[in-house]
Amino acid sequence: MATRTSKARSPDAVTLERMLYFLKLTREAEWRIDQVLYRQGKILGGVYVGRGQEAIAVGSTIQLTPSDVVVPTHRDFSAFLIRGFSLREMFANWLGRANGPTRGRDGSLHFGDMQRGVVAIISHLGSWCPVACGVAMALKRRGQGNVVLVFFGDGTSSEGDVHEAMNWAAVMKLPVIFMCNNNAFAYSTPAEKQFAVKSLAVRGPAYGMPGVSVDGNDVLAVYEAARQAIARARAGRGPSLIECKTFRMAGHSAHDAAEYVPEGLLRQWARKDPIARLEKLLLARRILTRDRIREMEQAIQKEIDEAVALAEASPLPEPASTPQGVYCGTDCWWEKKNWAIE
Ligand SMILES: Cc1ncc(C[n+]2csc(CCOP(=O)(O)OP(=O)(O)O)c2C)c(N)n1
Incomplete structure (x- = not known):
């Protein structure tokens, strides 16, 4: 089941610091959305966050090149940031503003941008895995060694679409990495x-690809497993499955108090917090000082404050315009360049 083919390599100091930054930025931005803006009634609709499992998207997406592609889920806020979406764009969308990526048609993460290699979230669980295979086929034909990272949860892993995608990817040797976040609840x-196997990684070999299970709260373990799978895919050797064991440290969405989750489990997983773990390691290796970390935290708060203020000051869409441009028609907005908020 394990895919260890080469020695583990630690990321360099710059990458380690970037990972800490994106972990903290994601945690704080999602906190502002889930615990502040939603509770102030400023966000309509569902709010889904990836609290506690941020290391999965950070440790893998950070390694991609601009012409690779990610297919994120509702728990992978950091994937958008790492691919170059600004906090301003993110908050403008969450607050449904006319200058956000969906121009106020949606108030969550249902947007992407193929110029930045992000496939928009597809709500129907699992159906994005065959889409990821389609993108991987296109990249394979292009022949430049690009890869697709597709994320999905343990519950989604039971959907037929996911199994069809894994089989298709293995048969066609597609450059796709299946990143399963097993956060214990769907x-x-x-x-x-949800399933009777101890580890979802066994499903990799069942389809003819490597499968590995890692501690999803250890960003370095995720980084290393993704590094090996990405190298394999770039070399034309086909897909891999990585199960990242983690825990959802929030309700399914902001309206869910998750009373069905035993308190003890939350306490147990809080001790394995991915951000605290990386911070401890960077201090121990003297890559960062406590002062530098404090500066980083202050800068993050400032960035979030500014992005929220800009979004709040931005207009909502004109009511009459809202049915336009939802699907590509006469007003095919996503083909217009420079829609991003600078
Ligand atoms: C086909 C389908 N069924 C049900 C849903 C509603 N739904 C959205 S997320 C979710 C749970 C997904 O669980 P999991 O895949 O483990 O991901 P997690 O939310 O835990 O990250 C459900 C049931 C949906 N969007 N699509």
Whole structure:
């Protein structure tokens, strides 16, 4: 099941610091959305966050080149940031503003931008895995060694689409890495009621690709597993499955108090917090000082304050315009260049 083919390599100091930055930025930005703006009634609709499992998207997406592609889920806010979406764009969208990526048509993460290699989130669970294979086929034909990272949860892993995608990817040797976040719950369904295997990684070899299970709260373990899978895919050797074991440190969404999750489990997983772990390591290796970390935290708060203020000061869409441009028609807005907020 394990795919260890080469020695583990630690990321360089610059990458380690960037990873800490994106972990903290994601945690704080999602906190502002989930715990502040939503509770102030400023966000309509569902709010889904990836609290506690940020290391999965950070440790893998950070390694991509601009012409690679990610297919994120509702728990992968950091993937958008790492691919170059600004906090201003993110908050403008969450607050439904006319200058956000969906121009106020949606108030969450249902947007992407192929120029930045992000496929928009598809709500129907699992159906984005075959889409990821389609993108991987296009990249393979282009022949420049690019890869696709596709994220999905443990619950989603039971969907037929995911199995069809894994089979298709293995048969066609597609450059796609299946990143499964096993966060122990699919809404209120615990993993043991979802599947009977101990580790979802066994499903890799079942389809003819490597499968590995890693500690999803250890950003370095995720980084290393993704590094090996990405190298394999770039070399034309096909897909891999990486199961990242983690825990959802929030309800399914902001309206869910998650009373079905045993308190003890939350306490247990809080001790494995991915941000605290990386911070401890960077201090121990003397890559960062406590003062530098404090500066980073202050800069993050300032960035978020500014992005929220800009979004709040931005207009909502004109009501009459809202049915336009939802699907590509006469007003195909996503083909217009420079829609990003600078
Ligand atoms: C086909 C389909 N069924 C149900 C849903 C509603 N739904 C959205 S997320 C979710 C739970 C997904 O669980 P999991 O894949 O483990 O991801 P997590 O939310 O835990 O990250 C459900 C049931 C949906 N969007 N699509």
